[in-house]
Amino acid sequence: MDIKKYRVTPGESIHLSDYPTSDENRIAEDELLDQHIPKSVEELKELHWRLHAEEKNGVLVILQAIDAGGKDEAISYIFSNLNAQGLRTLSVKKPSDTEKKHDYLWRIHEGLPEKGEVGILNRSYYEEVIAPRIHDLLEEEEVPDDQDVWKMRYRQINDFERYLVENGFRVVKFLFNVSKDEQKKRLLERIKDPKKNFEFSFSDVEEREHWDEYQDIFAELVSHTSTEHAPWHVLPADDEWFTRYIVTEVMNDVLREIDPQYPKLTDEDQEKLDEAIKKLENE
Template sequence: MDEIKDGKVNIERYRIKEGTKVNLKKYSTACDVVIDKAKVKSLYFPEVIEKMKDLQEKLYAQDTYGLIIVLQAMDAAGKDGTVNHVFANLDPGGVKVVSFKQPTSEEKDHDYMWRINKALPERGDIGIFNRSQYEDVIVTRIHDLIHKGQLPQDLIHKDFWEERYEQINNWEKYLHQNGFQMVKIFLHVSKKEQQRRLMDRIINQQKNWKFSMSDINERQYWDRYQELYEEMITKTSKDISPWYIVPADNKWYTRYVVALITLEALKKINPQFPKLAPEVQEQLEQFKKLISEVDIKSLEEIKNSIDKK
């Protein structure tokens, strides 16, 4: 394992290059570098958050680009915790978090991307997708929901899923060409760690509220999920909208890497505070001068008051 002394983890180690055939068994689920956990939590992570906040402010002020962070994973991999610990530190006015759960009856009456499009962030904002459009090539496929849904049956053929991957890739390209960057993160948790976390939800009363029988039921499809996630990442990790496979067994490390990936995405956008129009700049300079003169007069008044005493 690489030893990291200054906290500068190279996130390229987790980025899936376009054209790579993914085998999840070859990717680590645990922290795969030698790094000081205490320093990450007390020093490195807070430093990254501060840099993210600075760039977020510029992104919001510039109001031209938008950023979409997709979080996809198996149950109990830490999506909610990642949202709370990484993105809750940003200005909530410029962050939009959307969790995609089982589609409502209204959502089922539209195309599968309808609810995703509705959730897109505005320019200047960061959108966090807790699950995403990729539910419709994973869960839908696991449970054969296509044949049980309202899609016309004559549209379902042998190349159906290839077409859906193509649709998603084209949509992400369209967003990129319109100033909305997308970064996709797969939180890679081990089957053993998922079991431990699910058991914790059952045993720990403070976490009982997180427990859902659906989590237990979905676990029986573990191997099929892994197979489909491999296919999904292989077919949809593009240079303009890459996938990152992030180790998820160690929550402190997962959150740090996600923060680093987000910071890098913001750096690539390179947002800047907008320049003021000449007339506004002139007004600002006049106001600065006025304030300065007021301050000088105030100081003189205070001095005279003291002298009189």
């Protein structure tokens, strides 16, 4: 698979319409489920074990989408296969009163990975350049006198991500690009299926009224924050299983670059290990 076709070139000004919500060249679902996804997930599990064992690097995964874009399902079907000891997940929701008293990046720190971990942000600090614009939520003191607040935040986010990368934490960003028709279909499924009612929020329908605004803001933030050190990947999210496969393959590509290895025992530790083996075998 050519994962580069989904990666946004740094410095490129994009429109989401440039990225199809469905890939006409996608692999057939049966083939994905029977062959490609199981193989890709197995590789991801092995690479993640090595990352966790080596404890030299970490990976921060950012999942952004409009409602019903497919983020939760990607976490359920892909990342749930990984070793729980080397995985952490944080869902970024409406900020609490305490969180509002801090800078906008403060609340995501508990979701940042340790070395040897993959950290997943289900939504992320990028919400702070989306929701406040849609609903005019910025406080007066948050607006600088002499510059565009959104461009300022893009710069701050780029600096923050560079800081993470330079300290051994790769940043992998996915935008689930779902069509308005597909979102409607998924929301109706949530409403009509009693087993999925818990996933539905009345605000999901209300937010559809801002569809065009969301599309413009997503395009702008991706254009300003897809960088060499932390590029965005725009996914054809109407194709649910194909999107999950792309996510897995991008993760594998990142971890292959890191190339984590199982730690090698010192001669002294190997001797102790051999003694422990003999002791157990002679019981």
